[in-house]
Amino acid sequence: MTTSLRTRRPAPSPPPPAAPQAPKGLLPVVLTATFMTTLDIFVVNVALPSLQADLGAGPAVVQWVMAGFSLALAAGLVTAGRLGDRYGRRRMFGLGLALFTLASAGCGLAPTAATLVGARVLQGLAAALMGPQVLTILRTAFAGAEQTRAFARYGLTMGVGGVFGQLIGGLLIRADLFGLGWRSCFLINLPIGLAALVMVRRCLPESRAPQRPGLDPVGVVLATASLTALLLPLIQGPQLGWPVWTHLCLGASVALLAAFAVHQHHATTTAHTLTASTPLVDTRLFRSRAFSAGVLAQLAFWLGQGSFFLVLALHLQFGRGLDALGAGLVFTAIGVGYLITSNATHRVTARLGDRGTITVGGLLMTAGLALLALSAYAASGAHSAADGSVWWLAPGLFVDGLGMGLVIAPVTSVVLEGVDPGLTGSAAGVVATVQQVGGALGIALIGLVYYGADDATAAFGHSVLALAALELLLVALVRLLPRRG
Structure with missing residues (x-):
């Protein structure tokens, strides 16, 4: 009787499979990109007066040194997340890191204010390409307590870049390394970015979505247009005294965001059909x-x-x-x-x-x-x-x-x-x-x-x-x- 009861007891559940061990060096590589992006958002505040004097730029152009980066970054993030799902997170991260490093060189060597604005836009697009990949890599490469620690390091990196960005910029300009002045605030990214690039293939495993999604071109256009219409007046409006065009842009952004939401919901509900696109x-x-x-x-x-x-x-x-x-x-x-x-x-x-x-x-x-x-x-x-x-x-x-x-x-x-x-x-x-x-x-x-x-x-x-x-x-x-x- 006892033996019969014992044989009827369910076997103990096997322990959950251990999370795969993240490659050594993964965290420093992806957080290097996070640090550079955050630093370049805040360090420009310090560099603006000296670069304005050096390049002979007017106030409107100087505003675009900041606005160009912010607009390109925000408008590209959603699309960049889907690009990583489709083509590989490591590939998109490496491409973004290479472009960011190249754009930083363009900023630091810019002969004119217009060239600097163009390089800042490229920097923003590159940062957008990296940002979602960092979060996705942290989410997929770590599990449990290790994931909690990884996100803690992510938060630490963002905070250090933001809180100490102004101090780092002030020190660089005060040191005036090689007579570079404000340019060193951008050129400092070159050795950091190149060192991280060397380690990308060695330290980052490739990953994609299980079913490689399409790119949803209509969604890309609507997302980019709606975010630009929303952010452009928010960035430029306070300095310009909120002219009429800023109010028109904000109104248009509401309509575009509503159209984007409707399109994404439709794409989600019809994603199983052969002719449907995958939503952003x-x-x-x-x-x-x-x-x-x-x-x-x-x-x-x-x-x-x-x-x-x-x-x-x-x-x-x-x-x-x-x-x-x-x-x-x-x-x-x-x-x-x-x-x-x-x-x-x-x-x-x-x-x-x-x-x-x-x-x-x-x-x-x-x-x-x-x-x-x-x-x-x-x-x-x-x-x-x-x-x-x-x-x-x-x-x-x-x-x-x-x-x-x-x-x-x-x-x-x-x-x-x-x-x-x-x-x-x-x-x-x-x-x-x-x-x-x-x-x-x-x-x-x-x-x-x-x-x-x-x-x-x-x-x-x-x-x-x-x-x-x-x-x-x-x-x-x-x-x-x-x-x-």
């Missing part, structure tokens, strides 16, 4: 609670990030009269806090889960920004503001940096968790696009708050108080995310 963005992605809520959380977070860095840079350089290097040194207060928590994010996530980690990070950022606002209001008109002292900002910046370090990695990884392997590239393109759109929209909205005040210190206080409200929105949206470890 498979709308089945949004049936996932983690993806939909995660995209909203991403949007809330990046609405605040780009605008915060801009408002802080404006306040330090124009409100307090610091040069690029001095402003960069103040940014280190954020960097110290960021480095402390971003290095421990994977351990915090293992203990609190994604929702808990993002919530703690969002509350810390809210507290830091509120402290900055209180400090600004207290300093407005006081001696500490009048004599240019800015170290009253340090405590709030440090706390804000602590919160940032806990948010960037999990708010990115949670969106891609559970995405079907065939849709990973499409999902990564959406995530990267939301980051760029959120940043541009945040700059436009917070710019209205900043420029709406007369006193520079009070303007900074109003702005960071509005940003604190955005972080509370992030905390609220996090509650929509499903619970997981």
Whole structure:
């Protein structure tokens, strides 16, 4: 009887298969690309005055040095994600890295402002080609705790590039290596990019979607047109005083985005037919609670990030009269806090889960920004503001940096968790696009708050108080995310 019962017991379940070991060097290679892209977004802020004087460029052309990069980057991300799914993520990453390195040389050697703008557009397209591949490679090459650690390193890299970008640019310009001045801010990418290129084939495994998707040419046109119509006025409008064409563009972007959504839904529902094209963005992605809520959380977070860095840079350089290097040194207060928590994010996530980690990070950022606002209001008109002292900002910046370090990695990884392997590239393109759109929209909205005040210190206080409200929105949206470890 006992023997019979024992024989009826189900055999124990076999242990789950171990995740394949990611090749050594994979993480440094893909994160090098992330660092260069992030650095080149922020380092240009420092280089603008000197390159304008050197090339004899007018204000409109100088604006396009920044706008050309941002537009090309944002408009190409969704398409680039699908290109990786179809032709291979390593291949597209390597192509993007090679083009980015070449474009950086073009920027650093540009004889005229027009040449520089063209090279910056090429840089943006190359960065768009790399961005979704990085997220997809991290999602497919790692699993479990290793994936959490990989995304933590991704967040650390983005933060270091963003927080220390201005300081690095200031140091490069101050050092004036070989008399290159502002050009060294771009040429520094050459040795870094070439070294990473050498390692691509050795360190990155090739991967594609299980069923190689088509390119959906109608979707490509609609996505590019709608994002350009949305971002161009957001980038140029604040500097130009919002002329009529910016309002027309924003109206057109709504219609184009609606057409894109309808086309993608139709392409998704008819994808099984022989004549149908594969959608750029498979709308089945949004049936996932983690993806939909995660995209909203991403949007809330990046609405605040780009605008915060801009408002802080404006306040330090124009409100307090610091040069690029001095402003960069103040940014280190954020960097110290960021480095402390971003290095421990994977351990915090293992203990609190994604929702808990993002919530703690969002509350810390809210507290830091509120402290900055209180400090600004207290300093407005006081001696500490009048004599240019800015170290009253340090405590709030440090706390804000602590919160940032806990948010960037999990708010990115949670969106891609559970995405079907065939849709990973499409999902990564959406995530990267939301980051760029959120940043541009945040700059436009917070710019209205900043420029709406007369006193520079009070303007900074109003702005960071509005940003604190955005972080509370992030905390609220996090509650929509499903619970997981």
